[in-house]
Amino acid sequence: MPTYILPVPPQEIVRLLQAEIAATHRQPELYYSAWEDYLIEDDSDRRSFGITNGEEYILVSVDAVLNIEPRLEQNYWVPQVVVHRNIGPQKIDDAAALIGATLILEQFTAFLADRNNVVSVRLDVSTPFAREHFFTRLDELRARHPASLAAEN
Secondary structure, three states: OOEEEOOOOHHHHHHHHHHHHHHOOOOOOEEEEEEEEEEEEOOOOHHHHOOOOOOOEEEEEEEEEEEEEEOOOOOOEEEEEEEEEEEEEEEHHHHOOOOOEEEOHHHHHHHHHOOOOEEEEEEEEOOOOHHHHHHHHHHHHHHHOOHHHHHHO
């Protein structure tokens, strides 16, 4: 499945999703989910963090992911907003306690609001027409939920 970087601000993706959820009484024509995953790097450069004898430390980061899918599978597309945060060195015992979790949309937006995080917006597509289909759907959502209305609320 090809992946593209989307030239769409992540805040707009979340705003459009929230507007669609509200307009459809929590029954949008989209599936969405959010979660966090902890990433552990065993072979990190501990010295760059000031740890000289740190075999008991590993480098930890976390990704918060918002995944959106259409209910129809023809020309299937999946945009993802990924928020990456480096946590830094953690003792191995502490890092073992880090378990990913499901997030509600408000928790995900808190990750997104933190300007110290690195954010990317990606689009996975199943067919050559899926990318065009996604942008058509995005334009429909933008027309239905203009940004000026969101600023007034």
